[in-house]
Every structure is written in C-alpha cells, then in structure tokens.
Amino acid sequence: MDKIGIITVSDRASAGIYKDVSGKAIINTLNDYLISEWEEVYQIIPDEQEIIEKTIINMVDNDNCCLVITTGGTGPAKRDVTPEATTAVCDRMMPGFGELMRAESMKFVPTAILSRQTAGLRGSSLIINLPGKPKSIRECLDAVFPAIPYCIDLMNGPFLKCNENVIKPFRPKKK
Template identity: 55%
Template sequence: MPHDPLRIGLVSISDRASSGVYEDQGLPALETWFAGVLCNPVQFVTRLIPDEQALIETTLIELADAERCALILTTGGTGPAARDVTPEATLAVAHKVLPGFGEAMRAVSLKYVPTAILSRQVGVTRGASLILNLPGQPKAIKETLDGIFAAVPYCIDLIGGPYLEALPGSIAVFRPKSALRPAAE
C-alpha cells in the first residue's frame, strides 16, 4: 500500500534572516528532520518572513487554506521580546487550540534549558491543518520534534489529513488500535 502524500508548510520567522543579515537555519533543519522520520512522500511549502503579526497570520492562512498543508510548523518568535508575535498570530487564525502541544513542547525543552519556561509556543488547528510553533535553533527544533511528534500523526488523522507513517527506528508514532491501518501484505 503506498504512503499518503503530505504537504508540510514550514515558516521561519526572523527579522534578521528574512532581511539577509544571516542565513536561516530553521527551514533546512526541519527538512532534514523530516527526511529522517517520515515514510510519506513530502512536499515542503516554505516561507521566510519577518516578525510581523499580520504577515504571519496571512502566511498561516495561505498555507492552511490555499496550499492545503496538513502540517504547518513555524520556527522563531515565541519568546517574551516585543517583536516575538508568532503565538499571537497563530492563535488569531486558529479554529481550535490544543494546549497540550505547548505544554509538551515546553516540558521537552526544560530537559535541556531552564529558559524553556520563557517560551510561549502553541499548537492549534485551522480546518484540516495542524499548526505548531517550534523554537528557532536547529538543535532545539530537533529536540522538540523528537519529544512531541509521536502524537502528531493521530492528530492529523482526527482533523481529516493524510495517514502519516514513520520510518522504522525513528519515531514510535502512537495511534489507538482502532485508528491503525492494516499492514500491507
């Protein structure tokens, strides 16, 4: 049985990277992580934008509604600084808030850095899209995804998205027995 194709929206939110002051590292880190985890054929829809709430909102709406990305991940803009507006933008476009994702992401990060308590990451749905705010640094992106991704495929099932499958030996995806697809013969 072939694996469902998947569209993933990746949004790196950084004033400096979007203006060319330094090279963005978030988008390549995300693409690398998914290449080592998913069986599904993936098409990435990427955006590199500044910390502007209206632009973040417009970008998230475009990726969910027009581009039909089942999963949308943002990097950056989740701290307490004045320019950090990613959670506000994400909540503004949300249909449902999933507080457990923010709680879990902070819990994962607290294993590595005490400043994880400063993060305001959120997880939401918009239609058939799951939107998650991730940290901006590649190491923290990997740690966070390693810690929470087991729940992502079933969430995407529940909102009407494709059936995500992990490569053997990568992430142990969790689904209730009633939600498992029969194994291919």
C-alpha cells in the first residue's frame, strides 16, 4: 500500500491547546483526489527545526512514504522554520511548487506573498510544504497536485491513481 506522510507543524496543536484541522484537511483532500489505496503516516509536532527534520527523514527513510506533505511553519515568524527543515533534508529542491502555490494564493489573499512554501526531493520521495490554513491547503493542493503523481512516477515511486472527476493528473501520453 502506498504511504503518504502528513506532518502538522504547530506548537499549539502539538501541545493539545487546539485540535489539528490542517492535517485533517490534507487527509480529506487526498481522500478526495486518490482512488489508489494509501496509508497515512500522520504526526503533529512543534515548530522545532530539528524535530521537523527528524520527522521528515523518518517518514521518507523508514516509513517509505512516497510523498510527505507538511502544513504550518511557512510564514515569516521566528518559529516558522518548516522550509529551512525541508531544505536541510532534501537532496534537490523543486522551487516551482512553492512559486505556483504562492501565485494561486495571491488570487485570494494579498498576504500570500509572505508564505515561504517550498518542495524538494529526498531519495525517491517528494516533500511539499503547505500553509497552515485549511482553505489555503485545498487551494494550494488543487494547483500543484496535477504534477505530483507524475513527479512520483519519475522517481520510480508508486503509480498514484486519481479520481479524475475531482483532480486530473498530468501524465504524458504514451506513444
């Protein structure tokens, strides 16, 4: 079964001060998109770079997640260090994901320019940082998800089958 990691980065959610709605929004969105069977590897952690790095590494290297999606910690506040953690553990960066997510979010809110989402590759896994607001999560995933299955294909990952009535992945036509 395909494994996908979901990491909510939030001091308050990890301390139980409030419920994690952002991670659940990612899970719900993926359930809408995917018809492949998949298993979530889900964690709520504080805004600590070392913990974020270790969690991503564990999900990729030990849990064999083909995709890891983080939410939270992408703003300009001092404790927002998710992009730094992602960059530290990736072999190669994929800046187009962050660029497209910011461009999409700018259609809805002028402060989207403050977001520092990024994406990168570790081994044969794709890691993507999303903002922390559930509405923004769906908007950003709607924008970038069409490229995700093909990216995973190119890294010899599992073939993610999508509900094309909800999201249409891009895959080149076979000749």
